[in-house]
Amino acid sequence: MRSSSERPSCARRSPGWRWPNCSPGERGVPAEQLPIAQVPAAGGRLAGADPSGWPVAPGWRPLTEPFWSEPAGMALCQRLAARLQQGAVVYPPQPLRALELTAPQAVRVVILGQDPYHGPGQAEGLAFSVPDGVRPPPSLRNLFLELGRDLGVPLPAGGSLMRWAAQGVLLLNTCLTVEEGSPAAHAGWGWEVLTDRLIAHCSGNAQATAFLLWGAHAQKKAALIDGGRHLVLQANHPSPLSARRGPLPFIGCGHFGAVNRWLQARGRPPVSW
Secondary structure, X not given: OOOHHHXXXXXXXXXOEEOOOOEEOOOOOOHHXXXXXXXXXXXXXXXXXXXXXXXXXXXXXXXXXXXXXXXXXXHHHHHHHHHHHOOOOEEOOOOOHHHHXXXXXXXXXXXXXXXXXXXXXXXXXOXXXXXXXXXXXXXXXXXXXXXXXXXXXXXXXXXXXXXXXXXXXXXXXOOOOXXXXXXXXOOOOOHHHXXXXXXXXXXXXXXXXXXXXEOHXXXXXHHHOOOOOOEXXXXXXXXXXXXXXXXXXXXXXXXXXXXXXXXXXXOOOOOOO
């Protein structure tokens, strides 16, 4: 990720000190190599600010690994480390979970969110998703209501959208961490530099992709997407404050069916929403 000469001097002096925050502890290793007791459970909190413990699918690494060596990535990790040291509760436990579950070559649909849920046990690193067993927040409930109205899909037993991620639906928030009880607390910290690159990378894919932009925040990212090559659908955010309001109500938008028809017209299987 970074050569030893590029790491802060404190990290070079002692291998037992982690960059970028230079706090004592074990050197970062991929989560799959940690003992089971140390791997954060879905719905838990962020345990540390070392990105080497945030696994991603190999195809994303050319985008993620250079980011941590840049000023924006280093500053982001330093701010996260400082807040954790001050006792802040930060969610989710794996900020890059969406990139771990959906490889870039598998992406066929991108759903953009803003930042993770800020309630205890809610965020699992996928936009709009909560772990099964957690009551779906209002935005997710409206998402399920529209899915039922559009395609007749019954309300699911749980709120996790991991099954979508496994089918090539990238559930990406533009800001990937948040503090408990403080929505958008980490907006502008640098996550957007990385997620803008991820969106642009998906737009540059050879395979045409459907982008679902719900709400003004997500719709600002339309400039990063080649609308001539991809399907770009826009509607209000599924929040109760806007889901039924004009000019583009989320309830009634029909995006789920539209995506499946678009995929099938290109000889590709529909998403099992």
